[in-house]
Amino acid sequence: MGDYVWFHDVSWHASYAVYFFVIGILAGLSFMSYGSWITPALRPLREKAAYGSIALLALGGVLLIADLSQPLRFLNILNPGYLNFSSPLAWGALNIVAFGICSVLYILALRKGDETRGKLLALVTALLALGLPVYTGFDLTVHQSRPVWNSPIIPVLFVAMAIASGSAVGSLLAMGNEEAQKVLRQYMLWSAGAVAVMLVSVMGTTNYGGSAAELTFMIMTTGTMGLLFIGVGFLAGSVAPAVLLFAPMGKSQAVLMVSALLILVGGAALRYVLLMAPQQLQTLF
């Protein structure tokens, strides 16, 4: 009683969580577009996923720049004289730019119908897309004072969430195409399952951590954050779709659509809580 704790604002606000969500979906869509060259069943998704991916990149870029308190200085991050390569943000900026350029070239190749170049560019774009959730994960991981963030599993979790969100959007885009849905069901099932397993691991290590980790666990599992993390993110967004898709009825179109929507809603909630909860604790120090 009687403690006077100074108020500190969180560093990154909810717009950053929206950015994570958008980046996850666009990376996933990019994987789907490349997948269409390997798996013929995904062929109907090739152009749709490529266009969707670049549209989301534009949205993500605007979100990221608008989130800066000096938006016009975003070019500083591309200035070789300023770049600090010990920061994941610097790598991320280069990755985003490279991804944007390759995506445009890929779309041009698709429009020209150049199959050889298209396949190669799809591969390069997908590899660069892999860097997007990885860099956003590292963006959090490098903060050694934040429980949950400072864990090697976060970049891997972000990749799994990107595959889940991307295949969920892919499933909505390929509505009615049974061959594509069969493949996307597998993607959603295993990525949602992987996300659920990793979340259990995150919760376990956080609960068994030091005093800061313990308090972060309390924030993440109680109140509104608890509802979002456990209820929406973990149960509704990861466990429920995995169970639904694994069940015999999981092949029906309706279940696929419901699972895709649950994965998307859950993915948004998870990214919000993973971003905000460790920051909420820090404001009290």
Place this chain on the structure above:
Amino acid sequence: MSEELRVSPIETRGVAGKRRFAMVVDTRRCIGCMACQVACKAEYDTPLGVNRTWVPYKVVGKYPTVKKQFLPRLCNHCDDAPCVRNCPVDATFKVEDGGFILQRYERCIGCRSCMAACPYNARFMLPSHRSYTPITNVVDKCTFCFHRVTQNLVPACVQTCIGRARVFGDINDPKSEVSYLVATNSTQVLRPEEGTKPHVFYIGADRNATEFGRDAYRQPEVMELERSAFKRNFKI
């Protein structure tokens, strides 16, 4: 293992020929007058709602023997500063001679990565409107009064502290008061487990006051007044 082997290349403390400024805060002498905070505000025109230095307190003991335990806080000017590592544009940097962690305002993009990286909450975003100073919308922090120290003056907070709770100097100089205090008293730094090698040393700080407080977690309404005032004034 010898002391020499434990010094990493990034460290400036204990390195011969290099200056390393540090602050010792003797919490036994702090009376919580907040003069340090006011002096800092006056020196830098720090806006309302944010501070380069601040003095939180905790009431300890049981009635009638209760007291307020103050813990003056500021940037710890770490040797291995996470904010320096995390700034994507090198806007935050370490001055080799002295170990100051400073900010290039004209380069800062306002990504707040340094704020997220700092384990001590020592960084803050400047609002978009200020009365006298044109520096806005960038991250700011304590500079150990670099401009004063380079003129052979002590930081404003140290200058004004009536209890001499704050002592500043070159910890690499064995004749300085800070190195004497650190050598002859048991001191602690904040959150040593983070490996940041902070250079603000506390004498007499209670471990209970330097850890995350459970009471703080349980009483969000205590801060609601400040939180709402902050949100009203800071459109960030």
